[in-house]
Amino acid sequence: xxxxxxxxxxxxxxxxxxxxxxxxxxxxxxxxxxxxxxxxxxxxxxxxxxxxxxxxxxxxxxxxxxxxxxxxxxxxxxxxxxxxxxxxxxxxxxxxxxxxxxxxxxxxxxxxxxxxxxxxxxxxxxxxxxx
Amino acid sequence: xxxxxxxxxxxxxxxxxxxxxxxxxxxxxxxxxxxxxxxxxxxxxxxxxxxxxxxxxxxxxxxxxxxxxxxxxxxxxxxxxxxxxxxxxxxxxxxxxxxxxxxxxxxxxxxxxxxxxxxxxxxxxxxxxxxxxxxxxxxxxxxxxxxxxxxxxxxxxxxxxxxxxxxxxxxxxxxxxxxxxxxxxxxxxxxxxxxxxxxxxxxxxxxxxxxxxxxxxxxxxxxxxxxxxxxxxxxxxxxxxxxxxxxxxxxxxxxxxxxxxxxxxxxxxxxxxxxxxxxxxxxxxxxxxxxxxxxxxxxxxxxxxxxxxxxxxxxxxxxxxxxxxxxxxxxxxxxxxxxxxxxxxxxxxxxxxxxxxxxxxxxxxxxxxxxxxxxxxxxxxxxxxxxxxxxxxxxxxxxxxxxxxxxxxxxxxxxxxxxxxxxxxxxxxxxxxxxxxxxxxxxxxxxxxxxxxxxxxxxxxxxxxxxxxx
Numbered sequence: 001x002x003x004x005x006x007x008x009x010x011x012x013x014x015x016x017x018x019x020x021x022x023x024x025x026x027x028x029x030x031x032x033x034x035x036x037x038x039x040x041x042x043x044x045x046x047x048x049x050x051x052x053x054x055x056x057x058x059x060x061x062x063x064x065x066x067x068x069x070x071x072x073x074x075x076x077x078x079x080x081x082x083x084x085x086x087x088x089x090x091x092x093x094x095x096x097x098x099x100x101x102x103x104x105x106x107x108x109x110x111x112x113x114x115x116x117x118x119x120x121x122x123x124x125x126x127x128x129x130x131x
Numbered sequence: 132x133x134x135x136x137x138x139x140x141x142x143x144x145x146x147x148x149x150x151x152x153x154x155x156x157x158x159x160x161x162x163x164x165x166x167x168x169x170x171x172x173x174x175x176x177x178x179x180x181x182x183x184x185x186x187x188x189x190x191x192x193x194x195x196x197x198x199x200x201x202x203x204x205x206x207x208x209x210x211x212x213x214x215x216x217x218x219x220x221x222x223x224x225x226x227x228x229x230x231x232x233x234x235x236x237x238x239x240x241x242x243x244x245x246x247x248x249x250x251x252x253x254x255x256x257x258x259x260x261x262x263x264x265x266x267x268x269x270x271x272x273x274x275x276x277x278x279x280x281x282x283x284x285x286x287x288x289x290x291x292x293x294x295x296x297x298x299x300x301x302x303x304x305x306x307x308x309x310x311x312x313x314x315x316x317x318x319x320x321x322x323x324x325x326x327x328x329x330x331x332x333x334x335x336x337x338x339x340x341x342x343x344x345x346x347x348x349x350x351x352x353x354x355x356x357x358x359x360x361x362x363x364x365x366x367x368x369x370x371x372x373x374x375x376x377x378x379x380x381x382x383x384x385x386x387x388x389x390x391x392x393x394x395x396x397x398x399x400x401x402x403x404x405x406x407x408x409x410x411x412x413x414x415x416x417x418x419x420x421x422x423x424x425x426x427x428x429x430x431x432x433x434x435x436x437x438x439x440x441x442x443x444x445x446x447x448x449x450x451x452x453x454x455x456x457x458x459x460x461x462x463x464x465x466x467x468x469x470x471x472x473x474x475x476x477x478x479x480x481x482x483x484x485x486x487x488x489x490x491x492x493x494x495x496x497x498x499x500x501x502x503x504x505x506x507x508x509x510x511x512x513x514x515x516x517x518x519x520x521x522x523x524x525x526x527x528x529x530x531x532x533x534x535x536x537x538x539x540x541x542x543x544x545x546x547x548x549x550x551x552x553x554x555x556x557x558x559x560x561x562x563x564x565x566x567x568x569x570x571x572x573x574x575x576x577x578x579x580x581x582x583x584x585x586x587x588x589x590x591x592x593x594x595x596x597x598x599x600x601x
Binding site: 048064 | 272288292302304305306309314315323400456460463485506507522540541
């Protein structure tokens, strides 16, 4: 999905994307793995339509640098649909666990420094007492 | 018959010369050696000049933060007396969100001074955002060429986000399917536009990173009274390692160990249409780190300014799952939601710190901005969509492109040492391979190779003898 709008027709001046084939498989670099070598090198670029066009029709655009690029209309008002997605279950516990470990370590250090029990519970037991 | 690809590539030298505004021929000494230091200083800018350029550009002077929570966490799992202090240079605070702003600021300054109308860079990374942002500030036109999609037009979300940010800064973003011919199209565009080539690997870009090493040395002296014992660098094409190390040396921090770190992507092919969307990392990985260290001059400039083997004392690798774990930990423990790729060195630092005494200091020299698409959750959700298994367990079971294993505890994070001696030998083999057939290295060539690999002439002679026998 490259656009939320269901526009299939570009009017002159619309912000659009065009698709171009840069290299046929035979014209590609010779040092490619087979799964790449058998595909054409494709390119997409956005700009302002210089005329009216339907999806897949050839149209010339003026890009942000002022270049004229001609290709097949592939999107009108193209958007960005990247997300964060769901939290990752394998990661959600990391913060809780590490904060607990850090607190336990600091409690032990503090107890050792003040003559505490050193078990990590953070208490300073009375002489002979249990923590 | 020559293909369209071959025809442009045959004119590449002439087009690049015009687009870089400098002739690399003047630095060549022999079929193997060239005058690296002369190339690095030919632009005529002193380190002070570059600090001035970057200050005006809104780049640099990022916060250096001590990570006390992470350090204590590491100490909780280290042997008594072990657990180095960990610091981070929050490079995400740069204008476009990464250390790449340092690189871009100098290139754009040069392009503007020399009167170019616009600039072009081929990059799927943060560098695009940096170039686009600096170009916008300087009123230069900007084209960014990206490898974005597989042949089914499925975009890697991190690269789609970087395309978005470049377009937000007003750049023209040319998005392509998988293949090294990205560089072919960049050269073609340089030819038709006459724009400046803002190569990642020019001396302008790499000189811009030297200020990062300089700031680290100065800030650590102010904070701790000494140079850092270790600086750890997320390593891809080599510019980050090279520039940071050069800056540290120029600041007089000659005793600091330079450690490079990459995500292990072994088994995945960088030009494969099938593997492209199964990498989960678009940079900071061994797929760039190893080939660019062992043959830097494969870059888009005749001689690469990024020569990491000159500076790297050690090269560590970590797994994808380990980096995602540390990225999550950094947000929860240190309030730094960054990365993930920029946290590669941070992950290696957690391992390294356990082996060093408490008095040692490790500076992780970068962070990068994050957001939808780039975020570690985005990457893991996308990996699942691409059929990669994500599970908790021992990261030793991580298999790039097949399974990402998220560690179950911090103790499981252990970086591996990559064999730097093997990389040095591989570099020497490539230097010989790229010289005319039968060329015998002279004493000057051997001296050059020794400096370029951070070894000595006896080591190079031993490698040459060994390679003859291969």
